[in-house]
Amino acid sequence: MKKISIVGIGPGGLDEMTPKARRAIESAEVIAGYNTYIKLVGEIIGGKKIIGRAMMQEVERAQLAIQEALSGRNVAVISSGDAGVYGMAGLVLEMILDLPEKNRPQFEIIAGISAVNAAAAILGAPLMHDFAIISLSDLMTPWELIKKRVYSAAEADFVIALYNPKSKRRINQIIEVQQILLQFRKKNTPVGIVTNAGRENQKKIISTLENFTQEDINMFSLVIIGNSQTFIKENFIITPRGYSI
């Protein structure tokens, strides 16, 4: 019985993957993950068995990964960013702990640079004060709860980072979010959009709360909305650490 590593590969390039994550991938015989992520680490997975069919459900992929480990192979389950943030860590860990203790593979969770941290470094320093991370995907979360979180985060002046802000199918939610935020924050509140952070075709947009929904936003974008103290300086967004009081 071998080990299963649940690995956050960071934004994409090997240059932003930790040595610990890289070692886990290199020493694995089987790699499980979305095709997109598999391609990102293509350089270091030559010859390994891949569990990554595009249409495969996450539960099925996790099951296959665990079976591979139980069959005596080292397995790395990879997520982009941090596997513990909207990634595979929770599902795989739960499935492993559901097995009787004597039938479990060894396992470890390896943190990666999360998408929000990668995007923030590109935008400047927007996360220097308290912030809230919200996914706008309503596949597994009721939209009313997501809206409530946006309200609460807006009211308490959190910097807000939006994961999964928009997809081809889901285009109105970001507008609703904007309308909520405009009840609490000025129209010129800084908003940063980073698409494909740390990857080919990386794109950075500095905008405002009033205008950002007109920008190019897709499922590879991360959106960061400033708090009441955040300012734009040239092509950067900065949230000061202290509050002017």
Add this chain to the structure above:
Amino acid sequence: MKKISIVGIGPGGLDEMTPKARRAIESAEVIAGYNTYIKLVGEIIGGKKIIGRAMMQEVERAQLAIQEALSGRNVAVISSGDAGVYGMAGLVLEMILDLPEKNRPQFEIIAGISAVNAAAAILGAPLMHDFAIISLSDLMTPWELIKKRVYSAAEADFVIALYNPKSKRRINQIIEVQQILLQFRKKNTPVGIVTNAGRENQKKIISTLENFTQEDINMFSLVIIGNSQTFIKENFIITPRGYSI
């Protein structure tokens, strides 16, 4: 004129520092940062000039770092975790952009594994759903605003991560936070505490909302409080991605 790199070194060990961050430190002639952080990267900074006196204020350290770069030396300003999360990124970036464009050093911000991501990987998978990051340090933020954020995050069922939860001087705030949270969440809500994540003397505690304030918490601890769906399984905390609705 040389480059100033604002570097997140990750939780501590070289094994969780990205190649990009390591290269910036290795190629710098001058390193600026707290003594604690300087020690963490001691292996790779032999012979370099250090700007890191313990009592030095952050503004003074940033000024000296920028002066060094303007004098023709490569400089790395280091923060543990991610420099963009309660670190040095905002201050240094603002000071650089305040200089006339022709008198500026080149600069870059390099993301690191943030403390919350490192702690989460140790605890299991507590951050799999929307979460709020709140620092309990009231040095530069009014305590009333911090409490308001705790209220809002509690009410909207965010997983909550607390930075700077407690220090020798500041011991009551965490109790107030607990009291607020108990108005919204069950007594047995999972709470994880990781002290010295990724460093020597790493300590992991799995507790509950009712009991966690009695645990050993200090300025090197990060506290993660689950949402209404979070559960403890053996010695791990898991927040499911989906909501049971």
